Amino acid sequence: MSLHPSGDPSGVLSRTTNLAPALLRSCHPEPTVAVTVFVTVLAVGAGRGAAGSVAVALAVLAGQLSIGWCNDAADAQRDMTCGRPDKPVGTGELPSRTAAAAAGTALTLCVPLSLWCGAAAGAAHLVGVGAGWMYNLRLKHTVLSPLPYAVGFGSLPAFVTLGPPLSAWPPWWATTAGVLLGTGAHLSNVLPDIEDDLVTGVRGLPQRLGRPTCRWLAPLVMLTAVGVLVAGPPGAVGATDWVLTAAAVVAAVAGTAVRTRARSRWPFRAAIVVAGIAVAQLLLHASDMA
DSSP states (O other), X not given: OOSSXXXXXXXXXXXXXXXXXXXXHHTOHHXXXXXXXXXXXXXXXXXXXXXHHHHHHHHHHHHXXXXXXXXXXXXXXXXXXXXXXXXXXXXXXXXXXXHHHHHHHHHHHHHHHHHHTOHHHHHHHHHHHHHHHHHHHTGGGSTTTHHHHHHHHHTHHHHHHSSTTTOSOOOHHHHHHHHHHHHHHHHHHHGGGHHHHHHTTOOOHHHHHOHHHHHHHHHHHHHHHHHHHHHSSSSOOOHHHHHHHHHHHHHHHHHHHSOOOTTOOHHHHHHHHHHHHHHHHHHHTGGGOO
């Protein structure tokens, strides 16, 4: 008779099954899913075709998973010190070495998946993923903390347009909007954790600026990205552009102005909504992307 309910004498299957939910929560599922969906939709709109869009989706998913798991593995001690109940590594539910192994595996898969999208496109994507890892391992502690987000988000339009059939650099306004969206996402993402970060020695740019400044600077930067997408593309600004801009203003202001508890993720979720609206604006101008 087996000693393991799963019937697996080694217990490996049981342990893997138990770790799966913790790994899922540890990968930062909200931004991982959002970024993967947004870039895939942009690839479809830019004419990458079914196979090309699937390749883009798999590469982005692998890259985002690697960054998320790397973040939790690198922050294991900090999350334990702060008693973060939303971090499986911090609560001990997920061993940090398991998160690190998952991050390494996802990164290893990300390389061929990215290059499958084309050499130039793959290189652009890997630069962005590398920036995410640099943030986790070093730059989050410095005044340059927004830089990896700016590089990571700014590289995504190039990842889409440098692959076939476009095989061209994206216009300046698409890259600039990506840089601004990444910077705004960083400011929004850090908001709930500023006090814990300061206690544990993390002094990136948002921590140095403080919560009140970041609370209003984040939506301002995000809305500047939306403004670039309105003013940058050639031709007259259409009614749909104005409607999307108004929706972005409402989402950004609501995410900042609504008074919620200090650890609320709503400012970051509002940033995701604004990023989604920005992708919709990019789709309106997909024919001008290359």
